[in-house]
Amino acid sequence: MAAWVEGRVIERIEWTPTLFSLRVAADLAPYKAGQFTKLALQRGDQRVQRAYSFVNPPGTPYHEFYLVEIPDGELTPSLGALQPGDELLVYSQGTGFLTLDELPAGRDLWLLSTGTAIGPFLAMLADGEAFERFENLVLVHGVRKGEELSYQGLITSLVDQYGPRFHYVPFVSREEWPxxxxxxxxxxxxxxxxxxRVGLEFAAEHSQVMICGNPAMVKETQQALLALGLAKNLRRTPGNVSAENYW
Ligand SMILES: Cc1cc2nc3c(=O)[nH]c(=O)nc-3n(C[C@H](O)[C@H](O)[C@H](O)COP(=O)(O)OP(=O)(O)OC[C@H]3O[C@@H](n4cnc5c(N)ncnc54)[C@H](O)[C@@H]3O)c2cc1C
Ligand SMILES: NC(=O)c1ccc[n+]([C@@H]2O[C@H](COP(=O)([O-])OP(=O)(O)OC[C@H]3O[C@@H](n4cnc5c(N)ncnc54)[C@H](OP(=O)(O)O)[C@@H]3O)[C@@H](O)[C@H]2O)c1
Known part of the structure; x- marks a missing residue:
């Protein structure tokens, strides 16, 4: 039965002063790459909880979350203060429909993200299943500053493993970046x-697109893709574009 369980931070990765990842040990039900769960901290009799995506693929011996600390945020400053050995609450059941099994068949899979929303796409790519279902994979990550292009080690290993089938395209909006x-x-x-840049076009016949992150980005990207002839992917009417807002 789904429930809140005790989790323990086993490792912290510092990317920038505001971006960090937590590796957490907790006894959770099986989940799919692309799904999220909830993390919480108890404050007196109040449980402050928020949604966070799994960055690790299913079957990893820990659960990894990639977070940005929002300066005036209610929860992230406290999550940002957690150190290895500290405890937090984790909801045992993952959820969410930004998963590969929700997608119709296609040739190219485009994964478009901003900020910490690259996380669910890294889980899908590390899982390997995306490469079994699609010929070409494109990971797009939009950030304000170049130093926020996290997870370069994992991305480089995907480039090495999959060669020209895998395209990584960083976007940096507030400075020039190589x-x-x-x-x-x-x-x-x-x-x-x-x-x-990628050498591929968007086309209703062979493109599947997943979008995740800043809701204004999600909305404007959907509009841009619909203008090119793609359609929203809904369970009752399969299409090309699937999306998840982070707030
Ligand atoms: C399905 C889902 C999955 C999510 N997964 C993640 C995740 O993996 N990592 C993560 O950092 N956040 C994720 N979020 C956002 C997360 O749930 C919280 O909203 C976020 O951590 C802020 O919490 P807070 O209490 O500190 O801020 P609040 O006091 O709740 O302030 C929220 C405000 O912070 C800003 N904000 C919230 N989240 C982000 C973000 N990720 N990047 C930039 N600005 C943001 C927005 O302006 C928002 O209005 C996810 C949200 C959803 C709905
Ligand atoms: N990133 C940081 O350096 C930093 C540091 C401290 C605190 N924070 C806090 O974290 C939150 C924001 O974090 P974030 O930078 O990870 O997320 P973000 O504001 O969503 O920005 C991530 C990327 O999304 C782009 N974007 C924003 N709106 C868009 C739209 N309508 N269409 C397309 N792209 C769009 C941004 O471009 P633009 O640059 O053009 O907006 C940026 O490249 C804020 O609350 C901020 O105060 C961030």
Whole structure:
């Protein structure tokens, strides 16, 4: 039965002063790559809880979460203070529909993210299943500053393992950064810079697109893709574009 369980931080990864990952030991029910659960801290008789995506693929001996500390946030400053050995509450049942089994067949899978929302896509890529179902995989990550392009080690290992089938495209919006596209994702779809960089086009016949992150980005990216002839992927009417908002 789903319930809140005790978790213990076993490792912390510092990416920048505000970006960090927590590896947590907790006894959770099986979940799918792309799903999320809830983390919480008890404050007196109040449990302060928020949703967080699994970054690790299923079957990993720990659960990993990638977080940004929101300066005035209610929970993240406290999660950001956790150290190895500290305890927190974890909801035992993962949930969410941003998973590969919700997608129709296709040739190319585009994974478009901003900020910490790269996490669920890393779980899908590390899991290997995405590479079994699709020929070409494109991971797009939009951040404000180049130092926020986290998880470069894992991304490099995917490049090494899958070669030209895997494309990684960083976007940096608030400074020039080597190899990154400047600006925002929807604009680069509308003017074709993203497609030109990857060497693939968006097409209803063979593209599947997953979008995750900042809700304004999700909305504008969907609009840009619908203008190119793609359709939203709904259970009752399969299409090309699936999305999850982080707030
Ligand atoms: C399905 C789902 C999965 C999520 N997974 C993650 C995750 O893996 N990692 C993660 O860091 N957050 C994730 N979030 C967001 C998370 O649940 C919290 O909203 C976030 O950590 C802020 O909590 P807070 O109490 O500190 O801030 P609050 O006091 O609740 O303030 C919320 C405000 O912070 C900003 N904000 C919230 N989340 C983010 C974010 N991720 N990046 C940038 N700005 C943000 C927005 O302006 C939002 O209005 C997810 C949300 C959803 C709905
Ligand atoms: N990232 C940091 O350096 C930092 C540091 C301390 C605190 N925080 C806090 O964390 C929160 C934001 O974190 P974040 O930078 O991870 O997330 P974010 O604000 O969602 O920005 C991530 C990326 O999404 C882009 N974006 C925003 N709106 C978009 C839209 N409508 N369409 C397309 N792209 C869009 C941003 O571009 P633009 O740059 O053009 O907006 C940026 O490249 C804020 O509460 C902030 O105060 C962040």
């Amino acid at each position: 190899d990154a596209i400047s600006g925002r994702i929807p604009a680069a779809i509308s003017d074709g810079r993203l497609q030109a």
